[in-house]
Amino acid sequence: MWQEESVNPIEITTGNLAQPSSLFVTSNGDIYIDDGKDNGRMLKWIAETSSFATVMNVNSTCHGLFVDINDTLYCSISEHHQVVKKSLNAAVVTPNCVAAGIGIKGSKSNQLDGPSGIFVDVNLDLYVADFYNNRVQLFQSGESNGITVAGYISLNPTITLHYPTGIILDAEKYLFVVDYFNHRIVGSGLNGFRCLVGCYGMGSQSNQLRNPFSFSFDRSGNMFVSEFGNYRIQKFLLMKDSFAFSFNQPKFCSTAAWNSNGIIFANRSIVGQYPMAIFVSTNNTIYVANRENNTIVIWQEDSVNPTKIIPGNFTRPNSHFVTSNGDIYIDDGEKNGRVHKWIAGTNSFITVMKVKSLCYSLFVDINDTLYCSMRDDHQVLKRSLNDSLMTSNRVAAGKGSLGSGSNQLNEPRGIFVDVNLDLYVADCKNNRVQLFQSGESNGITVAGTGLISPRITLDCPTGIILDAEKYLFIVDEGSSRIFRSGLDGFRCLVGCYAVSSKSNQLNNPVGLSFDHSGNMFVTDRGNDRIQKFKYLKKSCVIAPYVFQKTYSSSLTDNNQMYHRDCKKEFFYYESIQVKVIESGYYTFHCSGDIDGYGSIYENKFNPLDPLENLLDKEYGYGSNIHFKLDIHLIVDTIYVLVIATYEPKETGEFSIVVFGENKVIFDRFSTPVNIQLIYSSKLTHDSPTYYRDCQVPQCHYETLQIHVNTAGLYILWSESNINPYAYIYKNDFNPLKPSENLLLSHDGTCNDGQFKLISDLEINTRYVLVVTTHYSKTIGNFSVYICGPNNVSLSPFSKYLYDSFDNKYVMA
Numbered sequence: 001m002w003q004e005e006s007v008n009p010i011e012i013t014t015g016n017l018a019q020p021s022s023l024f025v026t027s028n029g030d031i032y033i034d035d036g037k038d039n040g041r042m043l044k045w046i047a048e049t050s051s052f053a054t055v056m057n058v059n060s061t062c063h064g065l066f067v068d069i070n071d072t073l074y075c076s077i078s079e080h081h082q083v084v085k086k087s088l089n090a091a092v093v094t095p096n097c098v099a100a101g102i103g104i105k106g107s108k109s110n111q112l113d114g115p116s117g118i119f120v121d122v123n124l125d126l127y128v129a130d131f132y133n134n135r136v137q138l139f140q141s142g143e144s145n146g147i148t149v150a151g152y153i154s155l156n157p158t159i160t161l162h163y164p165t166g167i168i169l170d171a172e173k174y175l176f177v178v179d180y181f182n183h184r185i186v187g188s189g190l191n192g193f194r195c196l197v198g199c200y201g202m203g204s205q206s207n208q209l210r211n212p213f214s215f216s217f218d219r220s221g222n223m224f225v226s227e228f229g230n231y232r233i234q235k236f237l238l239m240k241d242s243f244a245f246s247f248n249q250p251k252f253c254s255t256a257a258w259n260s261n262g263i264i265f266a267n268r269s270i271v272g273q274y275p276m277a278i279f280v281s282t283n284n285t286i287y288v289a290n291r292e293n294n295t296i297v298i299w300q301e302d303s304v305n306p307t308k309i310i311p312g313n314f315t316r317p318n319s320h321f322v323t324s325n326g327d328i329y330i331d332d333g334e335k336n337g338r339v340h341k342w343i344a345g346t347n348s349f350i351t352v353m354k355v356k357s358l359c360y361s362l363f364v365d366i367n368d369t370l371y372c373s374m375r376d377d378h379q380v381l382k383r384s385l386n387d388s389l390m391t392s393n394r395v396a397a398g399k400g401s402l403g404s405g406s407n408q409l410n411e412p413r414g415i416f417v418d419v420n421l422d423l424y425v426a427d428c429k430n431n432r433v434q435l436f437q438s439g440e441s442n443g444i445t446v447a448g449t450g451l452i453s454p455r456i457t458l459d460c461p462t463g464i465i466l467d468a469e470k471y472l473f474i475v476d477e478g479s480s481r482i483f484r485s486g487l488d489g490f491r492c493l494v495g496c497y498a499v500s501s502k503s504n505q506l507n508n509p510v511g512l513s514f515d516h517s518g519n520m521f522v523t524d525r526g527n528d529r530i531q532k533f534k535y536l537k538k539s540c541v542i543a544p545y546v547f548q549k550t551y552s553s554s555l556t557d558n559n560q561m562y563h564r565d566c567k568k569e570f571f572y573y574e575s576i577q578v579k580v581i582e583s584g585y586y587t588f589h590c591s592g593d594i595d596g597y598g599s600i601y602e603n604k605f606n607p608l609d610p611l612e613n614l615l616d617k618e619y620g621y622g623s624n625i626h627f628k629l630d631i632h633l634i635v636d637t638i639y640v641l642v643i644a645t646y647e648p649k650e651t652g653e654f655s656i657v658v659f660g661e662n663k664v665i666f667d668r669f670s671t672p673v674n675i676q677l678i679y680s681s682k683l684t685h686d687s688p689t690y691y692r693d694c695q696v697p698q699c700h701y702e703t704l705q706i707h708v709n710t711a712g713l714y715i716l717w718s719e720s721n722i723n724p725y726a727y728i729y730k731n732d733f734n735p736l737k738p739s740e741n742l743l744l745s746h747d748g749t750c751n752d753g754q755f756k757l758i759s760d761l762e763i764n765t766r767y768v769l770v771v772t773t774h775y776s777k778t779i780g781n782f783s784v785y786i787c788g789p790n791n792v793s794l795s796p797f798s799k800y801l802y803d804s805f806d807n808k809y810v811m812a
Contacts (some may be wrong), residue, residue, distance in 0.1 A: 001013070004218075013031075013045060013050075015033075015043065015045065015052050016035075016039075016052070017033060017035050017039075017043065018035060018037055018038035018039055019037050019038070019061075020033050020034045020035060021034045021037075021061050021062065021063050022034045022062055022063055022064050022065040022076075022214070023065060024065040024066055024067050026067055028047060028048075029047035029048075030044055030045065030046055030047050031044070031045040031047070032044050032055065032065055032067060032073060033045060033065075034061060034062040034063075034065060034075075036058040036059070036060050036061045036062050036075075036077075037060065037061045040057060040058055040059055040060075041054045041056065041057055041058065042054070042055050042056035042057075042058060042062060042065070042073065042075060043055070054093065055073060055088060055093065056073055056075060056086055056093065056096065057093060057096070058075055058077060058084070058096070059077070059080065060077055060078070060079040060080060061077070061078065061079065062075035062076060062077060063076050063077075063078045063115070063116045063117070063165075064076035064083075064115070064116055064117040064118040064128075064129070064166075065118075066118050066119060066120050067088070068120040068124060069122055069124075070087075070124070071087065071088040071089055072085050072086065072087050072088065072120075073085060073086055073087075073088050074099055074118055074120060074126070075096075076115045076116060076117065076118045076128065076129075077115070078114045078115055078116060078131065079114075080101075080103055081101050081102075081103060081104060081105040081106075081111065081112045081113055081114065081115065082098060082100065082101035082102070082103050082112065082115070083098075083099040083100040083101060083112070083115055083118060083126065083128060084096040084097065084098060084099060085097050085098075085099040099126055099139070100112060100115070100126055100128055100137070100139045100144070100146060101115065102144075105132070107133050107152075109137075109145040109146050109147070110144050110145050110146070112128060112130050112133070112137070113130060113131065113132035113133045114130075114131035114132040114133075115128050115129065115130055115131060116129040116130075116131045116164065116165040116166070116180075117129040117164070117165050117166035117167045117178065117214060118167070119167045119168055119169055121169055121173070123140075123141060124141040125138060125139065125140050125141055126138070126139040126141075127139075127149070127167050127169065127175070128146070128167075129164040129165055129166060129167050129177065129178070130146075130151075130164070131163050131164060131165060131180075132163070133151075133152060134151050134152045134160075134161045134162055134163065134164070135148050135150065135151035135152045135161060135164070136148070136149050136150040136151055136161070136164055136167055136175065136177060137149070149175065150164075150175060150177060150188070150193065151164065159177075159186055159188075159192070159193035159437075160182075160437070160439070160440065161177065161179050161182070161186075162179060162180070162181035162182045163179070163180040163181040164177050164178060164179055164180065165178045165180040165212075165213050165214065166178030166212075166213065166214040166215050168215070168216070168217070170217075174187060174188045174189060175187065175188040176188075176196070176215070177193075178212050178213065178214060178215055178225070179212075180211055180212060180213065180228075181211070182198075182439060183198050183201070183202040183203075183208070183209045183210055183211065183212065183229075184196075184197065184198035184199055184209060184212070184439070185197045185198055185209075185212065185215060185223065185225060189419075189420075192420060193420065194418075194419055194420030194421055194422070194438060195420070195421050195438045195439065196223070196236075197209065197223065197225065197234075197236045198212065198225075199367060199369075199421055199438065199439075200369075200384055201394070202229075204230050205387075206234075207367075207384060207386060207387075209225065209227055209229075209230070209234070210227055210228075210229030210230045211227065211228040211229035211230075212225050212226065212227050212228070213226050213227070213228045214226045220238060221238035222235060222236065222237050222238050223235070223236040223238070224236075245282070245324075245366070246281055246282060246322055246323050246324040246364075247279065247280065247281060247282065247322075247513060247514075248280060248281075248282055248513070248514045248515060248516045249465075249466065249467055249468045249514075250467055250468060250514050250516070250517075250518040250535075251467065251468035251469060252467055252468075252469070252471070252518065252540065253539070253540035254486050254487055254488075254630070255539050255540060255585060255630040256484075256518075256535070256536075256539055256540055257493070257536045257539035257585075257631075257632055258493055258494055258519075258520055258533040258534060258535055258536060259533055259534040259536060260494060260496065260497070260504045260533075260615075261503040261504045262494065262503050262504065262522070262531035262532060262533045263503070263531070263532045263533075263534070264503075264529050264530070264531065264532075265286075265521060265529075265530040265531065265532040266288065266297075266529065266530040267528065267529045268528035268529065270290075270297060270306065271288050271290050271297060271528070271529070271530055272290040272291050272292030272293055272528075273291070273292050273528050274291060274525045274526075274528065275288060275289070275290070275291065275510075275523045275524075275525060275528065275529070275530060276289065276291065276318050276319070276510045276511060276523055276525060277289045277317065277318060277319045277320050277331075277361075277510070277511055277523065278511050278512070278513050278521050278522075278523050278530060279320060279321060279322050279513055280513040280514060280515050280521055281322050281324075282324070282516060283301060284300075284301035284302075284515050284516055285298060285299065285300055285301065285322075286298065286299040286513075286515075286521065287320060287322055287328065288523070288530060289317040289318075289319070289320050289330070290309075291316045291317060291318075293311075294311065294312065294314055294315055294316065294317070295309050295310060295311050295312070296309070296310040296312070296317075296320065296328060296330065296342070297309050298310065310328070310342060312330065312340060312342065312349055313332075313336075313340075313349065314330050314331075314332035314336070314340050315332060315334065315335040315336060316334060316335070317330050317331045317332060318331045318333075318334070318358050318359060318360050318361075319331045319359055319360060319361045319362045319373075319511075320362060321362040321363055321364050323364055325344060325345075326344030326345075327341055327342065327343055327344050328341070328342040328344070329341050329352065329362050329364060329370060330342060330362075331358060331359040331360075331362060331372075333355040333356070333357055333358040333359045333372070333374075334357065334358035337354060337355055337356055337357075338351045338353065338354055338355065339351070339352055339353035339355060339359060339362065339370065339372060340352070351390070352370065352385060352390075353370055353372060353381075353383055353390070353393065354390055354391065354393070355372055355374065355381065355393075356374075356377065357374050357375070357376040357377055358374070358375065358376065359372035359373060359374065360373045360374070360375040360412070360413050360414070360462075361373040361412075361413060361414045361415045361426075361463075361511075362415075363415050363416060363417050364385070365417040365421060366419055366421075367384070367421070368384065368385040368386055369382050369383065369384050369385065369417075370382060370383055370384075370385055371396055371415055371417060371423070373412045373413060373414065373415045373425065374412070375411045375412060375413060375428075376411075377398075377400055378398050378399070378400060378401060378402045378403075378408070378409045378410060378411065378412065379395060379397065379398035379399070379400045379409065379412070380395075380396040380397040380398055380409070380412055380415060380423065380425060381393045381394065381395060381396060382394055382395075382396040395441075396423055396436065397409060397412070397423055397425055397434070397436045397441070397443060398412065398425075402429070404430050404449075404450075406434075406442040406443050406444070407441050407442045407443065409425060409427050409430070409434070410427060410428070410429035410430045411427075411428045411429040412425045412426065412427055412428065413426040413427075413428045413460075413461065413462040413463070413477075413510075414426040414461070414462050414463040414464045414475065414510075414511065415464070416464045416465055416466055418466055418470070420437075420438060421438040422435060422436065422437050422438055423435070423436040423438075424436075424446070424464050424466070424472070425443070425464075426461040426462055426463060426464050426474070426475075427443075427448075427461070428460040428461060428462060428477070429460065430448075430449060430450075431448045431449045431457075431458045431459060431460065431461070431478075432445050432447060432448030432449045432450055432451070432458060432461070433445070433446050433447040433448055433458070433461055433464060433472065433474060434446070446472065446485075447461070447472060447474060447483075447485065447490065448461065455489070455490075455619075456483060456489070456490035457565075458474065458476050458478070458479075458483075459476055459477070459478025459479045460476070460477045460478040461474050461475065461476050461477070462475050462476075462477040462509070462510045462511070463475030463509070463510060463511040463512050465512060465513070465514070467514075471484060471485050471486055472484070472485040473485075473493075473512065474490075475509050475510060475511060475512050475522070477508050477509060477510060477525075479495075479499075480495050480498075480499040480505070480506040480507055480508060480509060480526075481493075481494070481495040481496055481506070482494045482495055482506075482509070482512060482520070482522065488618060488627075488628050489618065489619075491616055491617075491618065492614075492616060492617075493520075493533075494506070494520065494522070494531075494533045495509065495522075496614060496615060496616070497613070497614070498611060498612065499526075501527045506522065506524050506526075506527070506531065507524060507525070507526025507527045508524075508525045508526035509522050509523060509524050509525060509526075510523045510525050511523045517535060518535035518537075519532055519533065519534050519535050520532070520533040520535065521533075536632065538585075539585060539632060548586075548658045548659060548660050548662070548663060548664045549656075549657075549658040549663075549664040549666060550655060550656065550657050550658070551576065551655065551656040551658075551666045552653070552654070552655045552656075553574055553643075553653070553654060553668070554651070554652060554653040554654065555572040555573070555574060555594060555643070555644075555645065555650070555651050555652060555654065556572070556651050557572070557649075557651060559572040559573060559574060559651075560572070560573060560607070560715070561573070561649075562607035562608075562610065562644075562750075562751075563607075563610075563750045563751055563752065564597065564610060564644050565610060566609075566610060566611075566749070566750035569648035569649070570648055570649055570752075571597075571644045571645055571648050571649065571650075572644065572645065572649060572650070572651060573607070573642055573643060573644040574642070574643045574668070575605050575640050575641070575642045575643075575668075575669040576640070576641045576642075576643070576656075576666050576667065576668055576669060577638060577639070577640060577641075577665075577666070577667040577668075577669050578600070578633070578638075578639040578640065578641050578664065578665070578666060579637075579638065579639070579664070579665040579667075580633045580634075580635055580660070580662065580663070580664055580665070581635060581662050581663050581665070582635060582661050582662035582663075583632075583633065583634045583635045584632070584633070584660060584661035584662070585630065585631070585632050585633075585660065585661070586630075586631060586632075586633050586658060586659065586660035586661070586664065587628060587629065587630050587658070587659045587660065588600075588627075588628070588629040588631075588641065588656055588657075588658055589627075589628055589656070589657045589658075589659075590627045590628075590643065590654055590655070590656055591654070591655055591657070592652060592653045592654035592655050593652030593653045593654070594645045594650050594651070594652040594653070594654050595619070595645055595646040595647060595650065596619065596627050596643060596644075596645065596646070596654055597617070597618075597619040597627065597643075597644045597645055597646050598617065598618055598619070598627040598629050598641065598642070598643060598644075599614060599616070599617040599641075599642045599644070600614075600615050600616055600617070600629060600631060600639055600640070600641050600642070601613040601614055601615060601639065601640040601642065602615055602637065602638075602639060602640075603637075603638055603640075604638075604640060605640040605642055605669070606758075607750075607756075607758070608746060608749065608750050608751060608756055608758070609749075609750060610750070613640075615631060615639075616629055616631055617629075619646050633660075640669060641656070643656070674787050674788070674789075675785055675786070675787050676786050676787055676788055676790065676791055676792045677784075677785070677786040677791075677792050677793065677794065678783060678784070678785055678786075679704070679783065679784045679786070679794045680781065680782070680783045680784075681702055681771075681781070681782060681783075681784075682779070682780065682781045682782070683700040683701070683702060683722065683771075683772075683773065683778070683779045683780060683782065684700070684779050685700075685779060687700040687701065687702060687779070688700070688701060688735070689701070689777075690735035690736075690738065690772075691735075691738070692725065692738065692772055692773075693738055693739075694738060694739075696774075696775070696776055697776055698776040698777050699725075699772045699773055699775075699776055699777075699778070700772065700773060700777070700778065700779060701735075701770055701771060701772035701773075702770070702771050702772075703733055703768055703769070703770050703796070703797045703798055704768070704769045704770075704771070704784075704794040704795065704796060704797055705766060705767070705768055705769075705794065705795050705796070705797035706728075706761065706767040706768070706769055706792065706793075706794060707792065707793045707794075707795065708761045708762075708763060708767075708788065708790070708791075708792050709763065709790050709791050709792070710763065710788075710789045710790035710791075711760070711761065711762045711763050712760065712761070712788055712789035712790070713758065713759070713760055713761075713788065713789070714758075714759060714760075714761050714786060714787070714788035714789075714792065715756065715757070715758050715786070715787050715788065716728075716755075716756070716757040716759075716769065716784055716785070716786050717751070717754060717755065717756040717757070717784070717785050718754045718755045718756075718771070718782055718783065718784055718785075719754060719782070719783045719785065720754065720780065720781060720782035720783065721780060721781075722773050722778050722779070722780035722781075722782060723748065723753055723773055723774035723775065723778065724748065724754065724755050724771055724772070724773060724774075724782050725745065725746070725747050725748070725755060725771075725772045725773060725774055726745065726746055726755035726757055726769065726770065726771055726772075727742060727744075727745040727769070727770040727772075728742075728743045728744050728745070728757055728759055728767055728768070728769055728770075729741045729742055729743060729767070729768040729770065730743050730765065730766070730767060730768075731765075731766050731768075732766075732768065733768040733770055733797070743759060743767075744757060744759055745757075747774065748774070755771075757769075761788075768797050769784070769794065771784065
């Protein structure tokens with residue numbers, strides 16, 4: 001025994017014991033000691049008299065002992081797959097009662113297999129470390145069937161156990177487990193389980209364990225662990241600030257939104273060409289790596305211009321990470337095969353990790369482990385910064401060979417490690433985000449390819465961050481967008497307006513970071529800039545949730561069709577103009593017979609380019625509310641709500657219910673298909689030819705004049721196997737100047753190779769339809785379908801004739 005703060009034992013108690021496996025000490029200092037292996041009993045050492053007494057008869061070793069608040073003694077008998085108990089208030093030694101297990105090993109809810117450590121809470125609920133079943137069982141007071149609360153087939157399987165031996169509940173009823181064969185101690189929390197100590201593999205170093213068996217806490221929260229394999233007792237000090245990250249993890253509501261128009265925080269003159277890495281610390285200091293000048297550029301909070309520039313002996317850094325003390329870890333792997341550390345206190349550099357290629361991303365976890373995402377080696381490596389051996393890199397994820405298996409990666413990019421030591425990897429070329437739970441070599445897909453629900457299509461994700469609620473923010477380089485996960489799946493936050501250099505667009509973004517106000521900073525690599533997107537705090541203000549409007553309709557086989565997301569299948573859709581009379585946040589709920597798929601656009605909807613003007617889209621496959629769109633709408637702006645379905649060519653009734661701050665005006669845009677004309681013809685060798693778009697020679701074509709009796713929106717589309725192209729001209733068509741008078745054209749993109757033209761046509765105006773082909777010298781049949789508000793006709797139009805003798809066009 002050791003008294004508080006004693007280095008050496010102050011007392012050693014001896015007795016007629018044989019290999020005791022467990023003990024329990026009551027508040028008066030009495031000690032209950034296992035003596036079951038050879039002597040078949042449980043002894044009590046009485047502190048007042050320094051004497052022993054038998055208090056329980058057993059038929060084998062007690063691997064766990066516990067005395068509850070009612071002075072009932074529990075013994076976990078591993079060899080008999082049972083926990084037994086008896087009251088200590090009885091005058092004589094009475095027979096034992098069964099507390100858990102039927103005495104026959106098994107994995108059913110009323111069975112145990114080699115039970116070890118036990119714990120009984122103030123409710124008299126019994127927790128059992130079910131050793132060979134790799135689980136922790138909870139037997140509520142009076143119940144013979146247990147509930148799995150950790151490990152194999154638990155209700156919330158967030159941890160994999162391998163022979164658990166010890167368990168303790170803290171004051172908040174969080175569970176701590178000795179994971180014997182994984183050589184670690186794990187603890188539960190609001191976000192599941194995480195590794196606490198022994199997280200660096202089996203061994204005898206100070207940060208390692210070898211077959212830990214039991215543990216206990218002192219009143220300061222320090223942990224004492226008995227190690228069976230290393231023949232020692234280890235003390236682990238409680239870190240008071242153990243969850244303090246060096247970067248910001250804001251807490252956002254489900255409707256959080258950012259201004260879609262970004263502000264240029266820094267351009268190429270400051271951050272160089274192709275900026276990749278950005279880090280914003282908790283004190284709002286911003287760090288950006290300038291890859292052209294091989295420097296780290298730093299802005300203090302609220303600074304417009306850089307306040308410090310750190311040069312170093314590193315080359316084209318791809319990533320950096322800043323710890324709470326201001327030290328900066330910098331990638332220098334591509335040329336020099338290392339990771340540098342700039343020490344803030346001494347303004348000097350040291351090498352902290354040897355690598356054989358660039359680190360696309362760096363991360364330092366709460367246990368001071370450094371992670372490097374090695375894009376070219378299809379692996380994530382890690383090493384403890386507390387380890388003096390520079391060669392101590394270990395594999396955190398990936399086999400080192402590219403692939404799409406659960407234990408493989410293909411050009412991993414961004415990485416993130418949470419407080420549970422779970423590793424998230426942006427698996428770029430597999431178009432997915434993988435979660436590798438602590439100690440696991442097989443990843444779980446949490447976004448992108450391979451995830452059944454919620455669905456999101458990724459195109460080379462490069463950056464990832466988790467917010468305070470563990471919602472995932474993804475930088476998707478290929479689509480140049482930022483996504484966020486939520487209760488209703490994923491949604492686009494910024495860069496949702498195609499790829500370019502406008503304030504609401506991105507071009508191959510790589511990384512992101514938040515300041516403590518929730519503003520988002522994005523490295524917009526293709527535009528050589530850092531974009532700042534302001535967090536709209538009002539988006540999370542709980543406003544009166546007032547019902548404003550209901551819109552009901554149905555999708556039928558008379559509705560117009562389009563290729564949603566430009567994929568091959570056709571989807572019926574209905575488009576609805578939306579206006580609001582007051583700017584604010586509005587919610588659109590869809591319900592009905594269909595699995596609704598909703599999209600909302602600004603200004604107009606183009607079914608031939610479904611990404612153009614897209615603000616947001618949502619679906620709720622298989623749920624009662626088929627989608628829920630939360631969006632900020634501005635007065636005096638036209639929006640288009642498009643209702644489609646999750647599955648192609650699905651029909652049925654639907655209703656849209658709108659909640660918001662004020663009145664919403666709906667006006668149906670799309671009308672049912674009302675075919676006014678079907679025109680069939682054929683391109684032959686005798687049909688005239690021209691240079692289509694002044695680029696493709698000898699394309700046969702036919703010209704037709706369009707006559708409408710009523711002004712309005714008309715749709716023209718083809719059915720043909722000749723890869724048709726179509727153009728509409730106003731007043732005249734000149735084959736020698738094919739761009740002159742051109743109104744619109746379509747080449748079959750996003751429409752299964754058939755042209756589709758959507759245009760407002762006026763009366764008393766000449767329109768010329770030109771039907772031609774994608775390739776030269778292509779001939780064959782075609783049909784043109786036209787629908788609109790009233791009758792329409794087509795008649796031959798030929799102002800120019802081709803003179804093959806003189807090889808030129810002449811007036812007809």
